[in-house]
Amino acid sequence: ALFGWERFYGGDSLDIGYCVIQDNAGNFVISGTTYSISTDNFDAYLIKADNRGDTIWTRTFGGSNYDDATGLTQASDNGYVIVGSSNSFTGDETFDVYIVKTDTAGATDWVKTYGSSEDDFGSAIIRTSDNGFAITGVYNYYPDYDLGYYVGDVYVIKTDAGGDTSWTRHYGGSDDDAGSFIAQTHDGGYVITGYTYSLGPGIVDTSNIYLAKLNRFGGLDWQRGIDYNHSFDDAYFVYQLGDNGFIIAGGCYTTARKWDALLVKTDSLGNPQWQRTYGDNNSDIAYTACKTRDNGYILAGQTASFGANWVDIYLVKTDSLGNMLWQNKYGGNGIDRALSVLQTSDGGYIVVGLFGGDTAQSVGDVYLLKVDSAGTPMAVLDPSTQSPSNFFLDIFPNPFNSALNISAPPGTHIEIFNLLGQKIDEFGDKNIWQPNLPSTSGVYFLRATNRNNVLTKRAVYIK
Template identity: 25%
Template sequence: MIIALLAVCMLATPVLGAVPALDWQTTYGVECTENAFAMVPLGGGKILFCGDTGKWAVNTHPGAKGQNDLWLAEVGDDGSEIWDYCYGGTDDDSGRSIAATADGGWIIAGYTDSNDLDVSGNHGGRDAWVVKLNPDRTIAWQQCLGGTESDVARYVIQTSDGGYLVTGVTASEELTGHNGWEDGFVAKLLPDGTPDWFYCYGGENIDGLLDVIETSGGGYLIRGYTGSDEIPGYHGFWDLWILKITPSGALDWERCYGGSDLDINNLYDRGSGLIECADGYLVLADTKSTDGDVTGVVQGDADIWIVKIGFDGTILGQATLGGEGYETIGTIRPVSGGGYILVATTTSSGGDVSGNHGDKDIWVVRLAADYSIVWQKCLGGSRDEYGYDVLEMTPGTFELVGVTQSDDGDVTGYVTPTGLILTDAWIVRLANDGGGGVPVPEFPGILIPGALLGVLGCTALLLRRRP
């Protein structure tokens, strides 16, 4: 009996799934800074995004107050701006998270330095700001949360009881339970916006909470970052920090994930990075570590790190994605047909990344259920772009929000004053996603994937039994 080895090899870059085409792109802005951070679908191919707009927009954006304002804009199926409006006071205001509500309106969370016009109840300095909008986009109510120092809301959801849960970061030492320089906070609001409870979480260093989901088993799962060594499992520098809390805010369990280096970027990471699965949770982070919990190969300064954990926080699997540069995370969401869509920011032009236009690009990655790359695409120009949120509009069609500073490459319509480099909100539609990878030929035998194949320049190794 002879054992024959058949190597299915490709010396060039492997062909993966069909990369979607850029259907359209539109910049939104005037001669000031505009940012788009998060969005919700409206139906009919339309979206509503939130962010902020600069002080020079006072004569161009409806409702602009004079400094940075919380900015809301509706975008049509063809990328055209249908409607926009600014909310806030005479100081700086911003919207970082938006969710649709059961009554046909929206809930937005961010921050405010104001205490006039649309804003009341500021506790001093910068407060977390939560705004409930009616279906006609007028303000139903607003709520300032925090203390006398800096407080910022990073995420908001409507809960199953009709209330709202807000996560963020606080430096206000007078708040009950505050432990360190900065703590993460969670605030539960009643349906009318009245605070139900407010708790700080963290240790003696800098900690913060990014986003949250309500779990099917009750309570909430929260993603954050910590630099506090008294948090269970702390590895060093900045760790990914996951908390499970009860419906009343009591801590069920918490755990750190990572290695001896940075494992989540507390300065740049935003978006949605939690997904509940049948057997646990999918968590999005980025890492510079090559030890501790990190078992994947980190190719550059920092890679995307996807961690699968069980309902008790135990690591079930993980993957790293990136190139020789630096990747920071935006949002990951499940897609029709299985797998995930990921939007991030990259400075790489090698490894898993190709097509970078220069400096920082938005990086869009379609992942299979096992986190392998189906396709990837860089979007941008010769300056900086950042990717924050992504939605699957219809099967195979995706819409991205972020910001751009470029006026070339994929970007047209960038507006900026002469001599300045500012950001415009940037919305991109990708269409005609092929949806899957290259099928494996159905030869009789045993398919052996593995790192050995990379040495051979192979995508698969097949052992066939020959009589």
């Protein structure tokens, strides 16, 4: 099996990874935002790492105010294009959609901004079949004093390969609507998802999933508000399937007053055919997803239902009908969140998001997590690449029969996983592990975490 690894990027302040791609050379490229490396505010952040997560280069972009990069794609010349939001260049501190094109080394080729006289935000970008780009987000976000809150429209921008506008459109209704993800459809058009307070059943101060189909020129074929539970519903991923229907991932607020991760399958006109929810007795949500090569899906987000930690990264693997095959959680002792996931060339998965540190009050780092096809979380890595020399994890004897002695610095948290990536035990300051009776002979992985330091070692248990 090909096991995974984790990496952290950033500094002493807040840094977030929003999107990850695997480029044509097999490297991982991450877009996000950083306060640690910026001189005076958040800057858009671009990181290029090799296939083990080791940094090749990092770049920041922006001006004197807030800038971020929530979306990322690779251009036809193998450079990179990020999209996000910025209020550094408008002159009145309103936000515009912000796009930067770089070469393969991260040097800027061009910069574009788009928007209205009010706030506009970029959420996601794709490279289109003509090697241009399509972006979605929020248009003309402003305070509606009659409604008593801010409202906006779903925003779509189509550009050529140089970032010059081919067309722009906005969609939705009279209330607040937003686009979070865009994909190109089989007929050369586009599908957009997000949330809507304007469309669909049950709209009384609650949101529905927004789903719209556009033709190649931005003309609206149809738009829908999809209601799951007569409460708050939101979507962050959409993809057109071979039957011309769509798969949507996001979250729904349930009658138990908690969020569940949600997967919805629709027909070609956006009518729901089935829905599946995932999670347990606390709030869980999918902020991202992708279709996998076995025609199933991988959902990623956050969970507060599993384990003793504050909020963890949550992965759910399903078959083509949304039936769960496995689920797992990852992260530290603070608030951790997955914001982008994709299947890698080796059949595993790469996840990027936020590692929130040790407590709910901690600032965060960009977190890159690689797992294998079964969700196994960690590999045995060279400690020099993962932790400072004064952090250690010693285990003996190995192999062991009844008890494994553990030596690590005070305050270290130990997690134990089997070969399926399932966590079978965890504890704090404890210097011995005795497997429970159901544990079988075989290989186990011990992961030691102390603040941002992580080490993993393999132990062999022989009954």
